[in-house]
Amino acid sequence: MNALQLTGLSKRFGAVTAVQDLSLKVAAGETVALLGPSGCGKSTVLRCVAGLERPNAGRVEVGQRDVTELPPEARHVGLVFQDYALFPHLNVLSNVAYGPRMRGKTRAHAEAQARQTLALVGLETLEGRRPAQLSGGQAQRVALARAVATGSPLLLLDEPLSNLDEQLRARLRADLRALFARVGAGVLIVTHDQREALALAHRVAVMRAGRLIQVGGAQEVFAQPATAWVAAFLGHTNLLPASSGEVLLVPENAVRLGEGEALPVVTRQTTGAGLEVTVRHPLGPLTLHLSPREAAQLEGDTLRLSLTPPRLLPLPDDR
Numbered sequence: 001m002n003a004l005q006l007t008g009l010s011k012r013f014g015a016v017t018a019v020q021d022l023s024l025k026v027a028a029g030e031t032v033a034l035l036g037p038s039g040c041g042k043s044t045v046l047r048c049v050a051g052l053e054r055p056n057a058g059r060v061e062v063g064q065r066d067v068t069e070l071p072p073e074a075r076h077v078g079l080v081f082q083d084y085a086l087f088p089h090l091n092v093l094s095n096v097a098y099g100p101r102m103r104g105k106t107r108a109h110a111e112a113q114a115r116q117t118l119a120l121v122g123l124e125t126l127e128g129r130r131p132a133q134l135s136g137g138q139a140q141r142v143a144l145a146r147a148v149a150t151g152s153p154l155l156l157l158d159e160p161l162s163n164l165d166e167q168l169r170a171r172l173r174a175d176l177r178a179l180f181a182r183v184g185a186g187v188l189i190v191t192h193d194q195r196e197a198l199a200l201a202h203r204v205a206v207m208r209a210g211r212l213i214q215v216g217g218a219q220e221v222f223a224q225p226a227t228a229w230v231a232a233f234l235g236h237t238n239l240l241p242a243s244s245g246e247v248l249l250v251p252e253n254a255v256r257l258g259e260g261e262a263l264p265v266v267t268r269q270t271t272g273a274g275l276e277v278t279v280r281h282p283l284g285p286l287t288l289h290l291s292p293r294e295a296a297q298l299e300g301d302t303l304r305l306s307l308t309p310p311r312l313l314p315l316p317d318d319r
């Protein structure tokens with residue numbers, strides 16, 4: 001069953017086309033990450049799904065129901081948006097019970113559901129606190145619990161872990177994955193953090209200037225980007241000039257150290273994990289991240305390496 005189906009979605013703001021003819025499905029129990037540079041239309045997609053924007057064209061179906069013409073409160077979607085603050089005057093329990101109450105549950109029933117959800121995010125002991133008495137991470141988890149407690153078939157998360165420090169993000173990432181698996185809802189998440197997308201999503205959908213340009217399994221899209229632009233956006237640095245209109249992506253596993261030509265090292269920089277070097281390969285500059293052990297293979301100002309041709313990926317250059 002589909003938690004979400006978008007068909008031919010388009011949204012314009014005056015002369016700006018924020019989303020153009022976008023179609024995408026999220027299955028029940030599946031997490032899909034929408035990735036793309038700032039301004040490519042990710043939030044607009046989420047806002048159209050939530051009913052906060054009205055698309056110029058296309059259809060939005062949530063749990064097999066056409067909600068395109070419905071107001072936000074009738075869509076049965078759980079939202080965690082960056083700017084979607086908790087109600088400051090309500091305590092944690094009432095914040096989380098709000099959704100079920102709005103859907104007509106009795107107070108007792110809504111609060112029981114809220115307690116269950118708070119337990120899922122590990123906050124059952126904080127139910128009496130007000131939002132101002134929570135840490136940033138706790139507040140994010142309450143916002144998540146509030147979305148989950150609605151029992152919606154679809155959760156929309158816009159940068160749910162922003163504003164948190166790296167350690168907390170890593171912990172919540174793991175919590176979220178477990179939480180999504182337990183609640184079985186479809187999840188559409190917007191993030192600009194590729195590690196977050198890899199850690200959380202079954203599939204990723206890459207957007208550029210309002211359009212989807214690649215959709216696929218998270219690992220697969222990272223390993224096999226469809227174009228040079230996608231590769232660069234996903235953080236691949238080694239894109240060498242090839243024949244006209246194409247570039248050659250050199251993935252890390254295509255580089256064999258300690259054999260082949262000794263190549264000049266043109267830059268080197270110490271990083272937390274070891275050494276980052278750029279070597280002058282006959283095909284073009286290659287940037288490599290060397291572990292301390294690999295860095296020991298440097299011979300003065302040269303590094304010996306060879307490339308495994310079958311692992312090099314020719315890509316159309318659309319940058």
Ligand SMILES: Nc1ncnc2c1ncn2[C@@H]1O[C@H](COP(=O)(O)OP(=O)(O)OP(=O)(O)O)[C@@H](O)[C@H]1O
Binds near residue numbers: 013017039041043192
């Ligand atoms: N209410 C609005 N009025 C006019 N233009 C808008 C409005 N909302 C968004 N836009 C424009 O639509 C485009 C897409 O914006 P959107 O916020 O969806 O991008 P995004 O991918 O979510 O960006 P970011 O990652 O920076 O949040 C941008 O050019 C933006 O300026």
